[in-house]
Amino acid sequence: MKGETMEQLRTQLDEINMDLLRLLSRRADIVQRIGRVKQAQGVQRFDPLREKEMLDRIVSANPGPFDDSTIRHLFKQIFQASLQLQEEEKMHLLV
């Protein structure tokens, strides 16, 4: 780890940003597909128990350096954005 220049660290950061973008987009895609299955089955889209289970599992695997409350906050934002996406799609289907 030692002796890394600022430029090397920033290059790593940029690569991770792109990996995060890819993963977030893949995640959103899967959430949309789950929404479609739920739609077909007539099941409620938002499942607070499932969301709580996911969050607990994520937080229990948190290796740091972010503390658990920060990880919980970031993933809640991700979950919320995904749910909005499902809602928008539902609106389009209804129109």
Place this chain on the structure above:
Amino acid sequence: MKGETMEQLRTQLDEINMDLLRLLSRRADIVQRIGRVKQAQGVQRFDPLREKEMLDRIVSANPGPFDDSTIRHLFKQIFQASLQLQEEEKMHLLV
């Protein structure tokens, strides 16, 4: 993509959650190291221009389905959490 069961989709989601956790943690680790280099150089930690450049690059690569404003929002949350981590570390070093 067709014929995937809810369980298969949820398994994929759980795997992506763990990948996101790993990436977010690696990212936080790198941001901490950048903070230390800046500290040693006596440079200001928060660089709004660098943050804007990162955001623009991320948004311009956004493949969807999230819209650009959602991606911008999610990454701003990530940036903010990382900056807080740098600040906390700085406080510990000063105490």
